[in-house]
Amino acid sequence: MTHEALDDRHGVIWLDGEFVPWSDARLHVLTHGLHYGGGVFEGERVYDGHIFKLAEHTRRLHESARELGFRIPFSCTDLDEATLELVRRQGIGNGYVRPVAWRGSEQISVSSAGTSVHVAIATWEWPHVFSASAKEHGIRLSTSRWRRPAPDTAPVRAKAASLYNICTLARDAADEAGFDDALLLDYRxxxxxxxxANLFLVAGDELHTxxxxxxxxxxxxxxxxxxARHLGIPVVERHILPGELSxxxxxxxxxxxxxxxxxxxxxDHEFQVGKTTTVLREAYTRLVHSPAPERGRASA
Ligand SMILES: Cc1ncc(COP(=O)(O)O)c(C=O)c1O
Structure with a gap:
């Protein structure tokens, strides 16, 4: 499959406090974050010109950086304002926002001492990940041989670029085997x-995750x-074994x-796209399209 290159588009990207032309948002090959995985990022969605849960995503970007031991040199308020202005300038109605923060190029030792921290935000139109048919009738997952690591092995609470190695290996293997995505088990x-994405399962009228x-x-x-709680659907958060999936x-x-x-x-186990999935999907769609004060408005 060929993809349109992401580094050569029109418009601007917010980089370290400035709006720069899209194709000028570059970094050096000796960037610490590139060599040792010192980067964190976010994925946000724009619906009807609103960024859904912008404040939560920006806060998580800051917390992810803290988990990796660095501090983002822009406040959450500054980043929220930059994001809203960027979405407005790019004229995004329904799309995606990608903030990213990484350690700079001051040294090539494994130690991160003395490295600067950089931040960029890009946005583009991007309506859906899967086809309309897959969205309606469901996707197929294969269980990966790759596992989520233990909390004393990796910074598991951070949305850290380094952790996505596991996801890319799992996703590529699933793609090659003709599946839409992979299910990862954890270290146990x-x-x-x-x-x-996170996983939910339905048994009778109960939702398990x-x-x-x-x-x-x-x-x-x-x-x-x-x-789910608001709709009166019983929720069970617990450890689930693969043998229970059926x-x-x-x-x-x-x-x-x-x-x-x-x-x-x-x-090999098939599921139906049933009532609970449909009710929650509809409730989620209604929520993301309904203006809420905490979401922030990108259009002036
Ligand atoms: C590995 C992984 N798990 C879960 C999620 C879901 O997170 P969120 O709902 O905050 O987008 C994501 C998406 O960012 C992810 O990449």
Missing amino acids: GYVAEATG PTADCFLAGITRQTVLDL TFDECFLTGTAYEVQPVRAID
């Missing part, structure tokens, strides 16, 4: 998440848990990019 063998003790507890996951009727993924994405199969 419990069901964890997909490569860019893995305890997020070694992977990202996504902002969408929390939103869906809140919606006892569930429905399955879906949640994430900023994936939204509420039905899953129709994990390996």
Whole structure:
């Protein structure tokens, strides 16, 4: 599959406090973050000119950097304002926002002492990850041989670029085997998440989701848990073994990019796109399109 290059587009990218022409937003090959994985990022979505949960994403970017031992040199308020202005300047109605922060090029030792911290924000139109048919009828996952690491092995609470090595290996293997995405187990063998989204399962009228003790507890996951509780759907957060998957009727993924994405199969086990998935997907769609004070408005 060929993709349009991301480094040569029109418009501007916010880089270290300035709006620079898109193709000038570059960094040096001896960047510490590139060699040793010292980078954190966010993925945000724009709906009807609003950025959904902007403040939560910006806060998580700061917290992810702290987990990796560096401090972002712009306040959350500064980054929120820069993001809103960028989305306005780029004229994004429905799209994606990618903030990223990384350690600079002051030294090539593994030690990060003395490295500067840089931040960039880019945005582009990007309506959906999966096709309309996959969105409606569900995607197929294969269980990966790669696992989410233990909290004393990696900074599992951070949205850290280095952790996405595991996701890319898992996703590429799933793609090659003809699946849409991979399911990763954790270091203990419990069901964890997909490569860019959290996992939910439905048994009867109960919603189950893995305890997020070694992977990202996504902002969408929390939103869906809140919606479920509000709708009176019983929620169970617990450790789930892969052998239990066949006892569930429905399955879906949640994430900023994936939204509420039905899953129709994990390996050989098939699920239906049932009532609970549909109700929660509709509630989520209504929420992201309804103006809320905390979301911030990008259009003047
Ligand atoms: C590995 C992983 N897990 C979970 C999520 C879901 O997080 P959120 O709902 O905050 O987008 C993401 C998406 O960013 C992710 O990349």
